[in-house]
Amino acid sequence: MGGVVKGGGAFAITPHKVSVCILIHMYAPPALMSVPFPFSSVSQHNRFALFLLALTKSCDDILEPKLDDLINQMREIGDLLYQWLTDQLISRLSSLSSPDDLFNLFSEMRGILTGPDPGAVEDDQVSLDPNSNLGMFLRRCLLSFNLLCFEGVCHLLTNIGLYCKEALSSCPAYELPCLDDSSNDMEALSEYENMDLENIVFEKVTEEIEARKKASEKVSFHLHAPNALFGLVEDIEVSAVQKAKQGDKYKEACPYVHPPNDAFREVDAKAGAFLRTNWQMQGYLMEQSDAIEKYGSSFSLNAFEIILRQLQKLAPELHRVHFLRYLNSLYHDDYFAALENLHRYFDYSAGTEGFDFAQSSMGCNIFGRYEIALLCLGMMHFHFGHPKQALEVLTEAVCLSQQRSNDTCLAYTLAAICNLLSEIGISTATGILGSSYSPISSIGTSLSVQQQLFVLLKESSRRAESLKLKRLVAANHLAMAKFDLTHVQRPLLSFGPKNSMNLKTCPTNVCKELRLGYHLISEFSSESSPMSIDGAFSTAWLKNLQKPMGSLVLSQENVSTGSNAFQFCVQPSSIPGPVLQLLGSSYLLRATAWETYGSAPLTRINTLIYATCFSDGSSLSDSALAHMKLIQHLAVFKGYKEAFLALKIAEEKFLSVSKSRILLLKLQLLHECALHRGHLKLAQQVCDELGVMASSVTGVDMELKTEASLRHARTLLAANQFSQAAAVAQSLFCMCYKFNLQVETASVLLLLAEIHKKSGNAVLGLPYALASLSFCQSFNLDLLKASATLTLAELWLSLGSDHAKRASILIQRALPMILGHGGLELCARAFIAQAKCFLSDPNISVSQNPEVVLDPLRQASEELEVLEYHELAGEAFYLMAIVFDKLGRLAEREEAAASFKKHMLALENPRDEEDPILSTR
């Protein structure tokens, strides 16, 4: 009813709990024996206790298991024991034929609890401590039975009858005392339920498939559409056609999320379905929400939606369901459903249910916690790429949390705003935070967005620190490091003579910042909620039972054999998921830091660490990012063939869905490859697709947008349309300047230099190259700096042979960096440039020492052949042919000339058939 927030404590006695009670009774019968009858050893006895414990705690489902499932689980305990236990259990259950039997059963149960004074008990008697976990469970069952009214007892009896009947319909050995009234229509009832929901699901599924088909027809040119469609359809089918089609892919993507047939099993069994305890359900929901976040859009929308709908039906006052529905629709990019469910959740719960930090200090107050609603709404808008609304809502959240003095929420909101500001390009400071209430306005709007962001970051981490929100502190450090990476940090007040420019973009600084967040690991325990960990452990334990190596349960010694990999991913580590995630992303960030710095090996190592250690706990998009980095590395250092092979594997692992990074990677690789091979049409098409992936809202998806237009300019350059390429690059430069994308500015400048170089205006190119060089220097972009130096050298070189010396010096300077960290293309370019220097340098006589020139050229040509970079390879062979000609080595000259011809021909008529990617499409 209105406004009354119901507490937990939904502990009702159900048939399953009765069977667990009976099992507990078997575990600890009131007899004077150290190991009661059926158990052969103490360890076996203890295993059984563990099993019972896990039964009472596991949170893998919303519904209690049926008798079948329980018996199946018990089967794992061992053959002989299983027989005896199930026989006992079933006979006890089926002997309950009148309410009085139930009363007797429970008074017997009371007997196994130890009395109030433990001294009276003899040592070797197995008895249940009333305060132990199992004892508590038993006591709760007793209590809830005692609280039942007579109708309740009757219901319980009927339900036990059903519970047994369903299980025993397969084994005719047991005859049940039939309750004639209910039994005949029960099976019909289940049939009725069955039919009903099947219809709904199939309708939905077919609808969805059709919709997808329609959608994909319209954008037929879309390179990835068929694949994504395939993935989607399969995903749905798995959930619809039950076990039959459980593809490997699905398993891999979601190893322990609800098995896809769950929904069905539960739905047709609704007649005898009982919700688990509130505690277990909350645990389940928590796990699911983690899973949604982790697997993103490859999490099956419909299967989980069905479960949620059912849960909502069974427990309409459990408002958390709405939140889960919100999450589910959020990660499946259903804006309207997400919005609706978010509002519904907060309308019902007033933000006081389910947020672990809400209950911490103040408990729930009478006003509700609607500021959390605002925070969530803001993050939702951010997720969907509505920065304006997001900022508006978050500002409102700041005001409200200040009014209600909810410091925790304030800290989180500030962090969210930081995140928003750092992700989203905003050109001018004025007007972003329209109202006078904005948290930043007190600082004054004269600051640039970056400065505001910096101040906010500091403020947010200060708050988080003072409130002891460990995770937030760590996240703030991450954000700070990210900020350091991409922004030159100038002193806020730059009066007087130029202060020492405090540049922190150096990776060591980033790492330093990151390390500040690490003390989190040692202190996470104070913040994490014990419920989920405990429950998850039990769940994993029970799941282990069902796996093939069932014997493991009773024999402790062979734990290690053959199950390593499995154990590794299923056994929950003692570190909670979110902490792991944060740690993982710190490694990713390190990788990025090294990447921008230009150290390929360190990038690779950090990414590898992430991929091996953290990919289990991380979200799907993060591990996709890691894969992306590794594959990019492959492409740059090993050529496209290997990269595409790896990409194929990655594609299978991450069901490619519209906006995923894997798709982005694929487009990037395709573009590079097409450029190198001279498929300019294809390159342009891919480039356009890349551009389409970005949102049309200004300020959103800045990275994608810059990348798309950078690639556009490069395509134009390859097509020798210099003025257009220059125009695109110019406008890109303007954009980068406007949105303060300083790192990108450097590469745009370099591109401009390249354009001028290729168009023959080397003089015009020089200032751009120099500008880029200085940018690189101030941002510690060492590799980019090396490549800018190389370009500079090439520019000098093209000015005539007088400058060959200067060019040569420049190249020599950049060479260590290029050879150590540069990719194939860069190395080849450096070699060619070097060879050209030697050739044009009048002081060096090629005929005396031909290897000085030939050796780099040979290396360059090898590398370029791997890349299939026809244009440059042609150049290398051309140079080689000339040298050979001069030296008079005619056979070799012919050979080089033939290679040159081959490459030029390939460049002019690009052939499709041998294209590895085109054929896969």
Add this chain to the structure above:
Amino acid sequence: MSSKETCRNELRTAIRQLSDRCLYSASKWAAEQLVGIEQDPAKYTPSNTRFQRGSSSIRRRFRTNEITSTPVAGVSYVSTPVMEEDEVVNGDFYLLAKSYFDCREYRRAAHVLRDQNGKKSIFLRCYALYLAGEKRKEEEMIELESPLGKSDAVNRELVSLERELSTLRKNGTIDPFCLYLYGLVLKDKGSENLARTVLVESLNSYPWNWNAWSELQSLCTTIDILNSLNLNNHWMKDFFLACAYQELRMHSESLTKYEYIQSTFSFSNYIQAQIAKAQYSLREFEQVEVIFEELLRNDPYRVEEMDMYSNVLYAKECFSALSYLAHRVFMTDKYRPESCCIIGNYYSLKGQHEKSVVYFRRALKLNKNYLSAWTLMGHEYVEMKNTPAAVDAYRRAVDINPCDYRAWYGLGQAYEMMHMPFYALHYFRKSVFLQPNDSRLWIAMAQCYETEQLHMLEEAIKCYRRAANCNDREAIALNQLAKLHHELGRDEEAAFYYKKDLERMEAEEREGPNMVEALMFLATHCRAHNRFEEAEVYCTRLLDYTGPEKETAKIMLRGMRMDQSSFPPMDVEHFPP
């Protein structure tokens, strides 16, 4: 419309058939309509007109465009042959079963009829089973209630009923009543498409079963569904359409339809109440009040729809009338949700919000899905400043019927009260979408945009403009438009709206601070644009008011006169003769 005599005969037979099958509410409805048919003057007998006395007075007052009783051109009604009663083979068993049924011993009734094969017997058996299942379901719902909410108990008879009825339908041996029941079962089960088809089938062969019509109506959630129904053109369909239009918020269409039906059933209380409902939705409170007064005079023990009457009385702040009404329904039937709602309204009017909540809660206990009680309770909580509770109550109303614009509006208000204007906008948007012609909603939304926190004045102006276009009674919109334009420095627009506002106030003969404000602005504006004559008019009008404005106006007048008097000499100086 068919001739009155045909209707009358059809209804008479139908009532007998319906009550014979224990479809009491349908037969009650039919009987109400039967006596609602206007008597032919030829057969005028005093006893017949007892129910009809006085009803014509409303018609005289509110029928501006009298609808003639000639049928609309092109509409021809099919005449459905009155169903032949099947042979009563074992009439005695049927009588026993019916008696059991009347004593609400449903299972016994079904048991008596277990071997009977007549169509009537089959229907009654199935119907009794259905009701037994429903009864048990209600009980279980209370028995199984858990802290996490009501468990959803199901009617356990549905499966067997469905199986039996679908076989009957396949064999072609099903009668319209069983079809109705089949539709009911299908609807409960959730297969709405089939339910609609079956109900249409039933109604095409037996159109007098109002229960079936109302089930069908509840399944028509959009106008498209309604239009796609393949219904015979019987005169009962007009009732159905009128009702369906109303539920689809097509109030004026519904009103026309009802007025058309009223030409035949001119004394039907049902139609009067429905007309009142439509008028209420159109916010014609005066007319609603008159209709209800009339209705209560004719049918003093009526409880249905009286909650709406109480809403009207509440809006008009008629304390004593509301208390009288509350007393009357309380004596008639205390445990009706409507009665509780009326009492709740009364307490709310008295400002005793806690008590009023108690009664709304009682109403909700009696009917969990009683929409207006949730909304009204939300209002009460807002009054009590318990916003979370209000939000919860409103949200429940919205979840019961997502088209309830009042509840959406309430949600928006609640959030606005908590200083969350941006969050509130979502709700206002919803309510405005559902009721785009209500100026109050637009104004609320505009005020939201206008708050200091958001300060999105352009959007606010757009909303006010919408409000001004849809008959803004409180005349807030024009004034606000003028003010906002003034604030944004668009004086021409501001002057335009002030002038409009002024005209309106003049027309409605209202005075007040707005008047002074408008005059003041216009005077300065005209003066600034050198339209001295106009400015003088406004200033002179300002002189009628007291306060600082009067002084300002005086000064302005003086200044203007000085300017004007000093102009001619200047002219002389500049242009010497």
